[in-house]
Amino acid sequence: MGKEIERKFLVDEEIWSALKPQKGVEIIQGYISKVPEKTVRVRIKGEEAFITIKGITKGVSRSEFEYPIPKEDALEMLEEFCDQKIVKTRYFVEQGNYTWEVDEFDSPQPGLVLAEIELQNENDTFSRPKWLLEEVSDQPKYFNSNMI
Amino acid sequence: MGKEIERKFLVDEEIWSALKPQKGVEIIQGYISKVPEKTVRVRIKGEEAFITIKGITKGVSRSEFEYPIPKEDALEMLEEFCDQKIVKTRYFVEQGNYTWEVDEFDSPQPGLVLAEIELQNENDTFSRPKWLLEEVSDQPKYFNSNMI
Numbered sequence A, B: 001m002g003k004e005i006e007r008k009f010l011v012d013e014e015i016w017s018a019l020k021p022q023k024g025v026e027i028i029q030g031y032i033s034k035v036p037e038k039t040v041r042v043r044i045k046g047e048e049a050f051i052t053i054k055g056i057t058k059g060v061s062r063s064e065f066e067y068p069i070p071k072e073d074a075l076e077m078l079e080e081f082c083d084q085k086i087v088k089t090r091y092f093v094e095q096g097n098y099t100w101e102v103d104e105f106d107s108p109q110p111g112l113v114l115a116e117i118e119l120q121n122e123n124d125t126f127s128r129p130k131w132l133l134e135e136v137s138d139q140p141k142y143f144n145s146n147m148i
Helices: A013-019 A071-081 B013-019 B071-081
Strands: A002-011 A025-033 A038-045 A048-055 A061-068 A086-095 A098-107 A113-119 A132-135 B002-011 B025-033 B038-045 B048-055 B061-068 B086-095 B098-107 B113-119 B132-135
Touching: A025 A071, A025 B025, A025 B038, A038 A071, A038 B025, A048 A071, A048 B048, A048 B071, A061 B071, A071 B048, A071 B061, B025 B071, B038 B071, B048 B071
Parallel strands: none
Antiparallel strands: A002 A061, A002 A113, A002 A132, A025 A038, A025 A086, A038 A048, A048 A061, A086 A098, A098 A113, B002 B061, B002 B113, B002 B132, B025 B038, B025 B086, B038 B048, B048 B061, B086 B098, B098 B113
């Protein structure tokens, strides 16, 4: 387990489109629990799959417990437990000591692009990629669990 | 993952006390989700720990996905996500091709004893131990997730 310190930003789609890496990984995910104090997420990421339990966000930090599971189980759980799914393509952009994760959403908000950076400490600094727009870390409408 | 076919019974505590095995294993468990269609349970069983996702009970059958997790994670999740816990001692009784799991509850219903048998098929037959009382498979008040 660990504490997750994440900051989330909107992305300028035009600049992003010009600069983005060629390959991303497809993510399909759904929620078994969307209670904000304890979300339970099933995610398929390429050929891997995970179950992830997260606590409530406090500032930009939250507790997170993640375990790999068979992809087949994840498909069955998404089918049985999750009415709605998020489908998105994730790209990784290395910059300095950090890796930006940039998600292009296909569903339920096609066209939305969000960038996330995971920090070691809440006060860590990082340089801003050209495509980065304003921060939305504390805006619940951009929590994946609130999109569906 | 698998389908779980379980039948649950009350136990005659007097007969059980006279016949029960010497050693049981302590179980502490709580629920991250108690929604009947998709319960998420964290369980510590002796030195092991698990996260388990179960679907809704249909007859005596329900889908179940269980994954081992570090005991330390389970302790943290019980602390952060589960206000109430079930504490019980589980005994195993071999009989024929089956193993009865007999749970003596310490909390929240001290003194309650329930026996469960897991079958391969819904119509499998099995012999009845001397301490077995009436079946309560379909009585929601005996679902662990409803006790707390």
